[in-house]
Amino acid sequence: MLVFLAKRLLQLIPTLFIVSVIIFGLQQLLPGDPALAMAGEERDPQVLEQIRRQYRLDQPFYIQYLYWVGGVLSGNLGESMRLKEPVLTLIAQKFPVTLQLALMAIVISLTIGITAGIMSAVKRDTPIDYAVNLVALWGISTPNFWLGIMLIFLFAVHLGWLPASGYVSPFQDFWLSMQTTILPAFVLGNSFAAVLMRHTRSAMLQAMSSDYVRTARAKGLAERVVVLKHAMRNALTPIVTLGALELGTLLSGAVLTEQVFSIPGFGKLIVDSVFNRDYAVVQGVTLITATTYILLNLLADIAYVLINPRLRS
């Protein structure tokens, strides 16, 4: 286990290095002089010169990169040009909002996805199975932002049950926080629920036709016990991996959801920064998201090994 862990950690180094090069290299794609873009309306040569010096744009690419990576390694992701605040502070402010959304989305999608997946496998080739498959296909094919707009229309504009947009922290007012986040969390979790339904269904079908389930049935156990205790426990192992991986994907799905519901999270921060050409923030947020994703990948691998006794040795 330790050797496996050490090996996986070592593999992270080149991956993270290349991620940092890609993210930093994006700035080089910018057509024209970055200093001009940073200066905005300002065209004074002295100001431009000062910007070039301040952001080391007059230095070669690799020197700029080394300074940036040096900063990142010492916990300095630079400063937002627009908000005049350290990027790390901004991320620390926005991350909990997106994390709350993502966790709620995971709870919603696990509940819907696993329940529907099991039902569909147990009731194979019945109308319930067909309905679940249709819902799953619908979930995979519906764009997040459209679903968000339609739900705002139904629940906020038409019925007036929930607020159309905005965000309240759960520490400030728990119930109001739930009201503001339930729709976006559902939208965010929708496609994951669909993916889970499909995976759970096929894993359950495989488990239900296995020898140990046949044995359990032969012992005369109740069907409920066979399904929930024997088949489900084994079928859910790969779902753990999927769940951890999907948390990373949810972080990026949050970009559109937060935009639709005007939620001041990670996703909205990156979109606002992109439009304001706030490169330090774009680079910082992308780097943190990629690192989170890589670490979740690692955690998923470890969890998989821990859960699956056959891989433990």
Next chain:
Amino acid sequence: MAVAHAHVAELNHESPTARAWRRLLRRKSAVFGLAVITLLVLIAVLAPLIAPFDPTQQSWTAIRKPPSLQHWFGTDESGRDLFSRVIFGARASLLAGVVSISIALGLGVPIGLLAGYGGRWMDAVIGRITDAMLAIPFLILAIALAAFLGPSLQNAMIAIGLTATPIFVRLTRGQVMAVKVEDYVEAARAVGNPARRIAIKHILPNILPALIVQATISIATAIIAEASLSFLGLGQQPPAPSWGSMLNTAQRFLTNAPWMAVWPGLAIFLAVLSFNILGDGLRDALDPKER
């Protein structure tokens, strides 16, 4: 009996393409997907002939009109006919889906072949770069690329294509690894074929089914990605119609003109659904285990 024998003989002589077609057409959902895609392509190509109005023509006397006999889908905030805009919007979406995935295939397949067939070092370097690109969530990388390249449909397609490339690199590499130990590849090598010829003539045709399935499903992802970028203002620029940017505008008029949000969203959904079910059907039809 004789008829049955003749039928079996006929099936045995069937080419792999014909067999895949036969199996695909047996699946109702896949046929539905294929029919809708064909219809969407026809609509996109024949848009100027089908659309009752010019999609960019503003009319100050027809602002935000609900669906009617004259304007089937209603009109938008500038009095433009939504039915015509949805029809022309199919062009941007389908183009983005096909062009971006062609870019991803054009880059990803050769790089994947190189990784799978070019030796250990090449494989290690390409593998790490692919891992790194896949670690950056798809939409965030596409947004960052589109933003740095500048907002336009062309740049959105490049951004989506580059972002989808590692998926095809990884798939091609995996397939090559599985195929290159097969006897026919060994035989091709034994008679002295150069590596490039083996990769293109012997390996590529055998990994084609997996690539076709992935490309079909990726077109669905690319259509959603283009709509997302356009929704954020990073794709097709106004006044040219695109389903994503139409939804962006519609959001502002949700209280007064909800129909503005319904049609472009339904169009994206239908296009994505069709490519997804066609992809599922192709996976089953091209699976050699299912004869």
